Amino acid sequence: MYRNRRLSPLVLILVCVAGISGCQLWQTTEELPPPDPTAPKVDWVNHVRAATLLQEWQIQGKIGVRTAADAGSAYLDWSQSFDSFYILLSGPLGQGSTIISGNPYGARLENSNGTHISASPQQLVYEHTGWVIPIEHLPYWVKGIPSPRGESTLEYNELGTLSGLRQDGWQLEFDRYGDLLGTLLPQRIKLQRDDLKVTLVIKEWSPLNNDETGDPTG
Numbered sequence: 001m002y003r004n005r006r007l008s009p010l011v012l013i014l015v016c017v018a019g020i021s022g023c024q025l026w027q028t029t030e031e032l033p034p035p036d037p038t039a040p041k042v043d044w045v046n047h048v049r050a051a052t053l054l055q056e057w058q059i060q061g062k063i064g065v066r067t068a069a070d071a072g073s074a075y076l077d078w079s080q081s082f083d084s085f086y087i088l089l090s091g092p093l094g095q096g097s098t099i100i101s102g103n104p105y106g107a108r109l110e111n112s113n114g115t116h117i118s119a120s121p122q123q124l125v126y127e128h129t130g131w132v133i134p135i136e137h138l139p140y141w142v143k144g145i146p147s148p149r150g151e152s153t154l155e156y157n158e159l160g161t162l163s164g165l166r167q168d169g170w171q172l173e174f175d176r177y178g179d180l181l182g183t184l185l186p187q188r189i190k191l192q193r194d195d196l197k198v199t200l201v202i203k204e205w206s207p208l209n210n211d212e213t214g215d216p217t218g
Contacts, residue, residue: 041160042184050183051143056081056208057181059142061201063089068195074098076200079208080139100124134168141165142200144174144186159184169193180205 057080064073077088084103090096098111100121107121118124121135137147144162146152155164157174161184165172176187189200 041158044156044160047161047183048145051145051185052140054143054181054183058206058208059202059204060206061203063201064199066197078142081208085139134170137168137170141167141172141191142186142189142202144177144184144189178205181207 059076059078061076062073063076065071074089077090079086084101086101087099089098089100096112098109100107100109102108102121107118107124109116109124116124118127134147136149140147146154146162146165146167150168152165152167154162157163159177161177162172162174164174170191170193172192173190174186174188175190177184178187185202185205187202189202191198191200
């Protein structure tokens with residue numbers, strides 16, 4: 001909700017982090033296909049290449065956020081087409097539906113209280129919350145690979161995929177994968193920096209099947 005025409009910090013964090021621990025999240029009743037336990041470890045270089053080439057996708061699931069002062073969760077539907085994204089948040093925040101869309105040229109947030117436009121998602125978050133959220137890294141992190149921008153420290157699991165990642169001051173944990181869209185993709189991701197903790201549980205990965213992204217400044 002608005003306070004003095006400002007968006008709730010928790011809502012903006014939920015919207016713009018999208019992509020987590022402390023929050024009580026539901027467990028999916030329909031698991032994604034698990035990796036073959038008899039398969040050899042993935043070749044990391046080939047895995048990164050396959051995940052990087054996956055540039056049009058859609059995920060559905062739930063995101064939870066805990067800060068020192070607040071906590072909450074929302075259902076998430078996130079469509080990504082190259083550098084453009086369209087994120088729909090709904091569910092138990094009591095905020096109704098919130099949509100944020102963006103590309104390298106700008107970002108727009110829409111809900112029942114109005115529309116906000118900014119030069120970037122990071123700027124949109126910072127203006128309304130004071131949080132510096134690395135939006136540019138999230139399309140890589142959500143696929144279980146480090147962003148090409150900035151130094152990173154990697155930890156691997158028995159599959160040869162990431163179990164942990166430290167980058168740009170953030171600590172990430174990847175504790176479940178599914179064999180989907182031609183590669184192994186995360187089903188649950190936890191991010192933490194200082195007192196901000198976010199958990200993303202992904203119920204479904206799918207190819208992007210319609211054009212939901214666009215120019216938010218148009």
